Amino acid sequence: MSVIQRESNEAKPTRILYGANLSHDRLVKYLEELKALGVIQEIGTDEKVYGLTQKGIEFMNNFKRVESFASAFGFKI
Amino acid sequence: MVSGPSWFFGFGAFMEFIAFAIAIAIANQALKGYRLSKEKTLLYLNLSFVLIGAGLLVDGLASLIVFVTGAHRGFLYPFAVGYTIYFFAQVIAYGLLVYAYVYQAREIGAGPALVAAVPFLFFARNAVTELILIFLLVYIATQTGNNYSLNKGTNALLVFGAFVTLSIAHVFFLIFTVDRIFYPLAHITQLLGFLLLLWMLLRVNRQK
Numbered sequence: 001m002s003v004i005q006r007e008s009n010e011a012k013p014t015r016i017l018y019g020a021n022l023s024h025d026r027l028v029k030y031l032e033e034l035k036a037l038g039v040i041q042e043i044g045t046d047e048k049v050y051g052l053t054q055k056g057i058e059f060m061n062n063f064k065r066v067e068s069f070a071s072a073f074g075f076k077i
Numbered sequence: 078m079v080s081g082p083s084w085f086f087g088f089g090a091f092m093e094f095i096a097f098a099i100a101i102a103i104a105n106q107a108l109k110g111y112r113l114s115k116e117k118t119l120l121y122l123n124l125s126f127v128l129i130g131a132g133l134l135v136d137g138l139a140s141l142i143v144f145v146t147g148a149h150r151g152f153l154y155p156f157a158v159g160y161t162i163y164f165f166a167q168v169i170a171y172g173l174l175v176y177a178y179v180y181q182a183r184e185i186g187a188g189p190a191l192v193a194a195v196p197f198l199f200f201a202r203n204a205v206t207e208l209i210l211i212f213l214l215v216y217i218a219t220q221t222g223n224n225y226s227l228n229k230g231t232n233a234l235l236v237f238g239a240f241v242t243l244s245i246a247h248v249f250f251l252i253f254t255v256d257r258i259f260y261p262l263a264h265i266t267q268l269l270g271f272l273l274l275l276w277m278l279l280r281v282n283r284q285k
Binding site: 054062063064065066068069070071072073075076077 | 106107109110113114116117119122127170177178181221223226228230232233236257278281282284
């Protein structure tokens, strides 16, 4: 999800694959899980491109806040 | 039983109520973080600040009772009750935070420093109890200081500053028996420590 966000909310599967350092099978599995959770969606017409849904954007914002809060105390998540 | 200057009793309670509210806000943020990430360190942080808040609330209420009933003119037993509960809550709370840092470093062999067996009686603020709290707070301040030296972020600096300030507050609590002016200074310094934590929390929640 952070890879997709870094790519201005439009990322092709290969970009996610290298950005997240995943194997192809794992990538497919995680993309399906994230789609089922409603945090990412396919937004391409001719080719597969993934973007974050509003729910996904809110999740990432909340996660960043949690990360920031935890790291202020020296805790890693 | 040594207590602070009688003119300060109401102010001290008020400051502790503010610190209680901030502690609960921190605990709430930590709980949100735990629900999202399932990281145990955030659960320990939540429990720690719930206990800190509870201790402050009880101590503040005890001071308020003494202030409202005019007991500061003589009878100070509620102070001892309030402080005893406050002390145990703080020891467990800061002990949990110490454990969280140790847990993160996976030095489990060091063992968690939690409550030692003590006789069940109420006691007033004294050198031994304050030294225990100072020891725990200095450890936590060191950890947060290390974090700031690596992190260099403003939030890390605020948390480091908060625990240094809380340590200083308890040094003031330790020495107020020498000069009672240190009692209000201790409360003000303690509140300042919590205000630094509040500032960090506001910065975290303001970010997009």
